Amino acid sequence: MKLLLLIFVPIILGLSGLPDAARAEMRLCNQSYDVLNVAIGAPDGDDFVTRGWWRVAPNQCAVLEREPLQSRYYYIFATDVFGKEVLAGAVPMCVAPRRFEISGQRDCLLRGFLDARFLEVDTRERSDWTVFVSPRPT
Numbered sequence: 001m002k003l004l005l006l007i008f009v010p011i012i013l014g015l016s017g018l019p020d021a022a023r024a025e026m027r028l029c030n031q032s033y034d035v036l037n038v039a040i041g042a043p044d045g046d047d048f049v050t051r052g053w054w055r056v057a058p059n060q061c062a063v064l065e066r067e068p069l070q071s072r073y074y075y076i077f078a079t080d081v082f083g084k085e086v087l088a089g090a091v092p093m094c095v096a097p098r099r100f101e102i103s104g105q106r107d108c109l110l111r112g113f114l115d116a117r118f119l120e121v122d123t124r125e126r127s128d129w130t131v132f133v134s135p136r137p138t
Helices: none
Strands: 003-008 026-030 036-044 047-056 060-065 073-080 085-087 091-095 100-103 114-122 129-135
Touching: 026 036, 026 047, 026 073, 036 060, 036 085, 036 091, 036 114, 047 060, 047 073, 047 091, 073 091, 073 129, 091 100
Parallel strands: 026 129
Antiparallel strands: 003 129, 026 060, 036 047, 036 073, 047 100, 073 085, 073 114, 091 114
16 A cells, blocks of 8 residues: 655644644654554754654644754654554664664664665754655555
């Protein structure tokens, strides 16, 4: 099943009367028909840290970063429950088969981790952002 990635700023949430600080976070909403396993890459000093896995059921959302976003770029990677890449890009970062937090993104394989290609997400320097994963029309 082919999937389409939609990324946009949740303007409607900003108009809902809720304070921005209460919503300042990175979210991923799964509008596909598959359960997704999701990892995030975030800036950490001069390098990056990757964390995973969040299991996101269809029509559900997960909060990947609970703090206001401090960087313009974050990185997302997702697979289905069979390990097939659903959301991938061109940025190499480290992941592990089970729950993980990995500092530094060089020499993944030599350090005993797996190599994955993360999708770069431009948050336009907003303090909150939502990534939507939707099925492509057939």
